[in-house]
Amino acid sequence: MKALSRALPAMLLACALLIVNTAQAQKRIVSLNGTVTEILCALGFEKQLVGVDVTSTYPASMQKVAKVGHNRNITAEPVLALQPDLVITTSNHVSPAVLEQFKSVGVKTVVLTQEYSLEGTCTLINQVAAALNVAAKGAALCKQLETDRQGIKALSRPKKVLFIYARGAGTMMVAGKETSLDKMITLAGAKNAADGFKDFKPLTAEALVAANPDVILMFDTGLESMGGVNGLLKVQGVAQTTAGKEKKVIVMDGQLLTGFGPRIVQALRELTQKIEG
Template sequence: MRLLFWLVVIITSITPAIASTLAQQTQRIISLSPHTTEMAYAAGLGDKLIAASAYSDYPPAAQQLERVANYRGLKMERILALKPDLILAWQGGNPSRELARLQQLGIKIIYSNPKTLADIPKTLAQLSQYADSPQPALQAAAAFKHQLQQLKQANHNKPKVRYFYQLGSAPLMTVADKGWPSQIFRFCGGENIFANSRAAYPLINQEQVVVRQPQVIFSPQPITTTQQLWAPWQHQLIAVKQHHIYQLNANWLNRPTPRTLLAIKQVCTLLDQVRDDH
C-alpha cells in the first residue's frame, strides 16, 4: 500500500504541462487482453481505445472495438496500420516475440501482469498519466482500496475452508497457490488443497481431489456440468455430499480489474455458507 501511495504522489505531482503532454501524445490505444481493456475504461481511457483483443466485452462499449488479437496471436499488419500511440499488453499472455517486434518499431507498450490485489490500484494509477484527466483513474484506485479494506475487516480471522478450484474437466485442471485467482480465495479464508503444487496449473485426477477432501468445489463451468462429473463420488467426497458445488463468475474471478471486488464478495459469501453448514 505504501508503494501505491508514493506512486500516486509522484503522478499527481507531475506538472500540468508534462501531464498534458503525455495525454496529448496518447490518442490511439490498443488493448491486447480483456483485463487491460477493462482497466483502460476504468482509468478514463475508453475514448482513446481504437482496438482490442477477442473477449474484450466489458464495459459494453468495448464490444464495438475492432479485434486485433486472440489466443492464436496478434494481427501484426492491422495493428501497425492502426498506428497506435500506446499498446496495453498482458505480460505472459500475449506473445513476447511479437510484442518485442512492436517495441522495436517504436511503439510504446505498457505491460500488465497483476499478481496481487494491490496491483490493481497501482495499474490504475499508472494509466492515469495517459488520460486527459487523471482524476477518474485515481478515484477508482482509491475506491478500490477503500472497499478492499472494508472486505478485509469483514472477513478477518474467519475459519479456514478447504477448497478445490476446478478449471476444466477434460483434462481436469486446477490452479496452484501462486496463480491469479488464488489470492481471492485466500482473502476470504479459502485453503487451496493443491496450494503446494509445483506446476502453476497442474493436471490432476479425481482420486487426488478425493484424498484431499475439499469442503467446497468451485468452477467457472456450469454447475450441472460440475455436479455430473463428481456425482460418482457423492459418498466419498464431503463437498458433493453436502451440495457445496458452486459456479463462479469467470470474468470477475479471472480478470484482475476493479470487478475483482465482485469476485471477492461472491467467494466470501459462498465460503460463509460452507462454514454455516459445519
C-alpha cells in the same frame, strides 16, 4: 509587462497544442489484456479503445470493439491494421517478438507487470494512469477500492476451496499455488485445497479425494461445459468429497474472478458470500 503581454498568446497557443497533441496521442488505443482494458475504461478511455483481445469482456461495450485475438497468441498484423497510437498490455502473455514489431514501426507500446494482490491491483492501476497522463484519476480509484474493501465480511471459518478449470470432462485442471485463483481464494479468507504444487495440473480422482474440498469453485462457462452440477458429480472422485456430498459447487465469471482489476473488491465480496452461503 509589454513583453509578457506579447508572449502570453504564444504561451497559450503552446499549451493548447500540448493538450491537442496529448489527446491525439491517446486517440486510438489497443489493449491486449482484459484487466488493462477494465482499468482504461474505469479511467475514462473507453471510447478511445479501437481494439482489444478476447479476454476483454468487460464492460459490455467491449463486445462491439474489434478483437485482435487471444493475448496468449497475439500477432502484430491485426493490431497494426487498426493504426493504434498506443498498444498497452502486461508482460506475462504477449511475446517479446510481437512487442518489438510494434515498437519497430513507431507505435508507442507500454508493457506492465501484473501482480495478483490488492496492492498489485493498485500498482497496475497507477501504472496505466501514469501512461495515459491521468495519475490523479488512478490514485482516486485506488483510494475508493481501499474504502470498499473495508466492507467485506470475513468468513465464519476458513473453508477448503478447490478451483477446477473445465472445458468438458476431457479437459479438467486444478489450480495450485502461485495462480490468480490461489491468490483470490486466500484473499477471501479460505484455504486452497490444492496446496501441494504450483500452477495448474490435471485433475485426478485420487488427488481430488485426498484434497477433500468443502467447496468446489469453477468458472460459469466451465460448469456449463460439464452439464451443470449433476454432470460434475459424475466425474470420478467428485461425489466422494465433502463438496460433492453437499453439492457445494459455486461459479463465477472468469474475468471477474481472476482479473485483479478495478472490480477486485466486487469479486472478493461475491466469492466470500458464495463460499459462506
